[in-house]
Amino acid sequence: MNASRQQEETNTKALSGAEVLLRVLVEQEVEVVFGYPGGAVLPIYDALFRQNRIRHILVRHEQAAVHAAEAYARSTGKVGVVLVTSGPGATNAVTGLVDALMDSIPLICLSGQVPTALIGNDAFQEADTTGITRPATKHNYLVKRPSDLAPIVREAFEVASGGRPGPVLIDLPKDITVGNAPLPTSGEGRLHRRYAPRLDADADAIKQTIAAMKRAKRPLFYTGGGIINSGPKASEGLRELARRTGVPVTSTLMGLGAFPTTDKQFLGMLGMHGSYEANLATHGCDLLIALGSRFDDRVTGRVDAFSPNSFKVHADIDPAQINKIIKIDVPLLGDVGRTIEALLQAWDGEGQDLSPWWAQIEGWRALDSLGFQQDMSPEAIIRPQYAVRRLYEMTQRLGRDTFVTTEVGQHQMWAAQHFQFDKPNRWLTSGGLGTMGYGLPAAVGAQIAHPDALVIDIAGEASTLMNIQELGTIAQYRLPVKLFILNNRYMGMVRQWQELLHGSRYSQSYSEALPDFIRLAEAFHGTGLRATNVGELDGVIEKMLAHDGPVVADICVAQDENCFPMIPSGAPHNEMLLGPDQEANAAKITQEGMMLV
Amino acid sequence: MAQDIQNAVIAVLIENESGALARVVGLFSGRGYNIESLTVSAVDAERKLSRITVVTSGTEMVIAQIKAQLARLIPVHGVCDLTATGPHVAREMALVKVVSHGETRTEGMRIADAFRAHIVDTTSGSFVFELTGSTEKLDAFVELMRPLGLAEVSRTGIAAIGRGPQTFYSNQESF
Numbered sequence: 001m002n003a004s005r006q007q008e009e010t011n012t013k014a015l016s017g018a019e020v021l022l023r024v025l026v027e028q029e030v031e032v033v034f035g036y037p038g039g040a041v042l043p044i045y046d047a048l049f050r051q052n053r054i055r056h057i058l059v060r061h062e063q064a065a066v067h068a069a070e071a072y073a074r075s076t077g078k079v080g081v082v083l084v085t086s087g088p089g090a091t092n093a094v095t096g097l098v099d100a101l102m103d104s105i106p107l108i109c110l111s112g113q114v115p116t117a118l119i120g121n122d123a124f125q126e127a128d129t130t131g132i133t134r135p136a137t138k139h140n141y142l143v144k145r146p147s148d149l150a151p152i153v154r155e156a157f158e159v160a161s162g163g164r165p166g167p168v169l170i171d172l173p174k175d176i177t178v179g180n181a182p183l184p185t186s187g188e189g190r191l192h193r194r195y196a197p198r199l200d201a202d203a204d205a206i207k208q209t210i211a212a213m214k215r216a217k218r219p220l221f222y223t224g225g226g227i228i229n230s231g232p233k234a235s236e237g238l239r240e241l242a243r244r245t246g247v248p249v250t251s252t253l254m255g256l257g258a259f260p261t262t263d264k265q266f267l268g269m270l271g272m273h274g275s276y277e278a279n280l281a282t283h284g285c286d287l288l289i290a291l292g293s294r295f296d297d298r299v300t301g302r303v304d305a306f307s308p309n310s311f312k313v314h315a316d317i318d319p320a321q322i323n324k325i326i327k328i329d330v331p332l333l334g335d336v337g338r339t340i341e342a343l344l345q346a347w348d349g350e351g352q353d354l355s356p357w358w359a360q361i362e363g364w365r366a367l368d369s370l371g372f373q374q375d376m377s378p379e380a381i382i383r384p385q386y387a388v389r390r391l392y393e394m395t396q397r398l399g400r401d402t403f404v405t406t407e408v409g410q411h412q413m414w415a416a417q418h419f420q421f422d423k424p425n426r427w428l429t430s431g432g433l434g435t436m437g438y439g440l441p442a443a444v445g446a447q448i449a450h451p452d453a454l455v456i457d458i459a460g461e462a463s464t465l466m467n468i469q470e471l472g473t474i475a476q477y478r479l480p481v482k483l484f485i486l487n488n489r490y491m492g493m494v495r496q497w498q499e500l501l502h503g504s505r506y507s508q509s510y511s512e513a514l515p516d517f518i519r520l521a522e523a524f525h526g527t528g529l530r531a532t533n534v535g536e537l538d539g540v541i542e543k544m545l546a547h548d549g550p551v552v553a554d555i556c557v558a559q560d561e562n563c564f565p566m567i568p569s570g571a572p573h574n575e576m577l578l579g580p581d582q583e584a585n586a587a588k589i590t591q592e593g594m595m596l597v
Numbered sequence: 598m599a600q601d602i603q604n605a606v607i608a609v610l611i612e613n614e615s616g617a618l619a620r621v622v623g624l625f626s627g628r629g630y631n632i633e634s635l636t637v638s639a640v641d642a643e644r645k646l647s648r649i650t651v652v653t654s655g656t657e658m659v660i661a662q663i664k665a666q667l668a669r670l671i672p673v674h675g676v677c678d679l680t681a682t683g684p685h686v687a688r689e690m691a692l693v694k695v696v697s698h699g700e701t702r703t704e705g706m707r708i709a710d711a712f713r714a715h716i717v718d719t720t721s722g723s724f725v726f727e728l729t730g731s732t733e734k735l736d737a738f739v740e741l742m743r744p745l746g747l748a749e750v751s752r753t754g755i756a757a758i759g760r761g762p763q764t765f766y767s768n769q770e771s772f
Contacts, residue, residue, distance in 0.1 A: 130616060131619070134616070134619060134620060135627050138671075139670075139671040142615075142616075191614075192612060192672060193674065195671060198772065318669070319665045319668065319669070319772035320662065320665035320666050320668075320669050322665070323658055323661055323662070333772070
């Protein structure tokens with residue numbers, strides 16, 4: 001049979017829904033799917049078996065599939081794809097979907113569903129997946145007709161990656177994937193009008209912003225994850241804009257790396273555990289330019305005392321973020337990368353003399369608010385901040401492309417404060433939802449996307465146990481992921497708040513009956529290491545970095561260490577606690593403040 | 598920004614597909630917005646569009662949030678704030694059942710006549726009145742019927758449209 005005839009036969013041969021699905025995924029340049037099989041998705045798994053374009057990564061729990069896909073998406077800029085079965089498969093994915101929604105991560109979640117004739121009958125492994133995930137996704141679909149399948153999948157990719165990115169779920173009844181489905185040419189049979197968010201900010205708003213920048217004596221860029229989502233050009237633009245204007249830069253947790261954290265113009269992270277200089281600058285600036293950030297409560301603290309004397313400009317692609325929490329003077333609605341580009345083109349270099357502002361900032365900086373006391377004798381107990389700093393310094397020496405994921409808690413804040421990021425897309429953490437158990441599956445996703453890179457999950461011992469089963473995935477795919485546990489035997493952030501707000505009554509926050517992490521690593525075919533004092537720390541980090549397979553490093557750190565600086569809940573930015581000697585000030589936390597924790 | 602609570606009548610054109618109304622209602626409940634009235638019906642068979650009229654209240658910032666959040670939903674084609682774009686007509690229909698005999702029955706009919714209500718069902722001991730008008734007018738009618746044997750009320754909620762030649766599309770919010 002000649003080639004053209006063969007091609008013709010392929011084109012006219014009836015395709016199953018599962019085959020159509022995979023063809024559209026290939027058309028959308030999907031290379032990897034993270035998933036877990038089950039009855040309702042068996043036709044899709046069978047179609048996966050009979051092709052070699054798309055690689056499937058078998059996780060050990062559906063939540064992990066979503067977190068892995070999130071990290072894959074965040075570290076590559078592509079759309080992450082998840083495949084789960086109906087009922088419990090879909091419900092297990094919900095946490096990951098909300099996580100992606102809060103952090104604006106482009107994802108497609110393909111969920112199996114019982115056949116359309118059985119929907120609503122409480123059939124085996126049936127759940128109202130579209131109902132359950134409606135508030136957990138940017139949008140979701142239930143495919144009811146074979147002819148809708150291809151158009152829905154194509155549209156889902158547009159929705160997931162367009163505008164403010166987010167997760168989109170497609171519920172696939174089994175009769176749709178088993179039966180034949182048409183594969184129309186792209187663009188045919190659309191369900192909705194084309195999703196087209198506005199990309200370019202209003203020219204007049206750009207003019208007003210430039211005028212405000214020229215007037216400002218104490219300007220500040222408050223940057224967020226939107227810059228990273230916008231793509232590498234936005235980060236490059238930000239660096240150029242900061243350099244040309246001389247304006248100091250602070251960042252949210254999500255935005256770390258968009259601007260080099262080692263740069264002199266970077267003031268550190270702002271917010272609840274931000275640096276003193278970042279928060280005092282936020283409080284004292286006369287012009288606050290928010291770029292791809294959303295005034296989250298961890299950043300603003302007390303809304304009525306947030307940056308009280310500043311003119312506020314807010315660049316965001318999502319109109320619903322403007323004036324949501326803080327009253328904005330000039331909205332810049334559009335893609336933040338393009339907005340930065342427009343500001344660069346309009347800036348003629350004629351701003352105010354910022355040296356008095358910088359002098360004030362340097363005064364705040366001199367306090368060294370991220371400083372800590374580390375006894376350097378070999379038997380001394382390891383301070384968690386020191387462990388992170390040493391990890392960063394020793395990683396730096398290797399010069400490898402490094403991705404850091406985290407779980408959620410004190411270790412996450414210490415990682416944000418003490419690890420440095422000079423590139424975007426290298427810092428993968430659960431910001432909006434604060435999902436314990438995020439980091440280990442996220443490390444899987446990042447390592448799959450970047451097989452030659454160094455991927456480290458900076459973790460706490462409690463979070464680690466939330467998705468510990470993913471050590472199985474790591475073993476199966478021989479992923480050289482490094483799990484760096486700051487083990488203080490407590491749910492540290494819970495313990496810290498109990499100390500500050502609940503009279504040190506440590507209700508249920510002690511990590512009782514912990515596993516031996518070395519033997520646990522070995523049980524999963526990996527290598528386990530432990531450091532119990534300062535003298536052992538460097539050696540353990542060195543071994544961990546030198547080993548070419550997966551490593552679990554159990555770093556036993558001080559159990560009583562708290563995250564500082566800290567804005568006590570309900571306090572404004574200029575009333576930070578700088579260290580434990582100021583904890584008595586926490587007595588000032590009002591009941592209203594306690595509710596904000 | 599004014600912290601005064603204000604009412605808003607918002608019209609939404611949304612694709613007539615399953616789950617579309619649930620998205621809107623879920624948005625209101627999930628974000629804690631107030632719904633005083635919500636009506637929905639298909640209005641354009643060719644383009645498969647339904648129109649939702651929602652009466653809500655909140656501060657100026659909250660109302661702006663509600664509109665932006667509605668506009669963000671994928672099946673939503675447009676959002677129009679009828680309160681903000683000029684005068685509008687808002688109407689509601691009620692079916693009111695009154696069970697009564699003798700003098701109260703006659704009194705009920707007199708009041709219904711004054712309100713220009715239609716009698717759409719009657720037996721020797723009951724009436725069903727149909728009444729269209731503003732919410733206030735319907736409220737007043739129901740209150741007057743209460744001592745006269747009011748038994749049951751069914752109301753549609755508000756349907757609203759802008760006055761004058763301007764249409765939904767010329768007045769819709771831009772984001």
